[in-house]
Amino acid sequence: MPENGELTMRETLADFLRRRRDALSPQTVGLQAGPRRRTPGLRRDEVARLANMSATYYERLEQGRGPQPSTAILAGLARALRLDPDERAYLHLLAGHTAPAVVAPDGVVDSRLLSVMRALEETSPAFAADDLATVLAQNELHTALFGSVAGLPGWEGNLFWCWFVSHRWRRTMLNPPDQQEAIGRAYVASLRVVVAERGCDAAATALVGRLQAASTEFARMWNEHRVSKPPSSPLVTVMDERVGRLDFDHALLVGPRSRQRLYSLHAAAGTATRQRVSRLIELVRRH
Structure with missing residues (x-):
């Protein structure tokens, strides 16, 4: 019964x-x-x-x-x-199943996430990505700090690739190794959930396979089989040669239909980051 x-x-x-x-x-x-x-x-x-x-x-x-x-x-x-x-x-x-994502045409960003990303333009580095974390769009601040990533060929425009393989998003970080380890683990744990939501489809399997082959760090964390949603990790501290140390908290917003993500960094309370971000915006626009 x-x-x-x-x-x-x-x-x-x-x-x-x-x-x-x-x-x-x-x-x-x-x-x-x-x-x-x-x-x-x-x-x-x-x-x-x-x-x-x-x-x-x-x-x-x-x-x-x-x-x-x-x-x-x-x-x-x-x-x-x-x-x-x-x-x-x-x-x-x-029926007891997770709703499938609404797949947008290649390169099309969820309009809701795009509007939020643009609203954060003056205060917070942010980027929009698909559910496998391939970057689709960046705002001006994010590009200024981490370089242009959206639209790069192959896996170069993928968040996980940028973290575990190319290290382009870790080069200016001041977080000690144990905190970087926690951030990486949070990324991998969230990817585990996404891969399951996608039913281990070809795109998800290909990304995981390439990451395992290219990064022993990723392979080790993937084999731990931890899961979390959404990810939690320490404050992110970045050293920018133009304005100095920037301490950020972070947030994740998921599009309810597209399953695309908006990742954003926000000035940590009690730091000079907000003023330094304003200065960075002035310098970028001046040049």
Whole structure:
């Protein structure tokens, strides 16, 4: 006998499918209404055919009796019922799965994250990246401190590569080795979660494989199999030859649909970082 929570989720899933089927007209999916149709929506067998599954299986889902549908089944249902991104995410949630990310075209940044990144322009270095941490955009301050990374070929524009292999983001850091170790571990632990969310797909597997081959440090941390979400790590301290020491706290914002990330650094309280960042902005714009 299923637990009450499981029963409620099955019933809610069944009701959601029925409501969406009733709300979808035959003409929307290219079917003729016909004179004998008793309902303005689709029939169960029509949804099943559009979703590439058996009518019996779909009927059981609508009756709250079916087994947990796979992600492939859910993808077919979302396509057949013309679900929007929010509805698709809700469907996966009801079925006990993580909603798949909405994949943006190559190089396109989540508009919400981009607006936040631009709003931080005067005070905080920030960059936007996809869920595998390939950098898609940087604001002026981040570029001034760490160089231009967005759009670099191969893995050179990837956060993990910049940390573990090229070390371009560690060269000016004043954090002692143990703190850098903690930062690296936080990165790896968060990547573990992302790889699982992506179902160990080809892109995630390729990135992990290349990092393991190129960095013994990454390979050691990956083999520890720690997970965390979101990552936590020490304050980041950067020495900039133009303005001096900069002490940053950090924040992570995840796009609810795109799964893209916005990583930002913020002046630590009780330090001179805010004034020095303002000075850095003046120097960069002057030149």
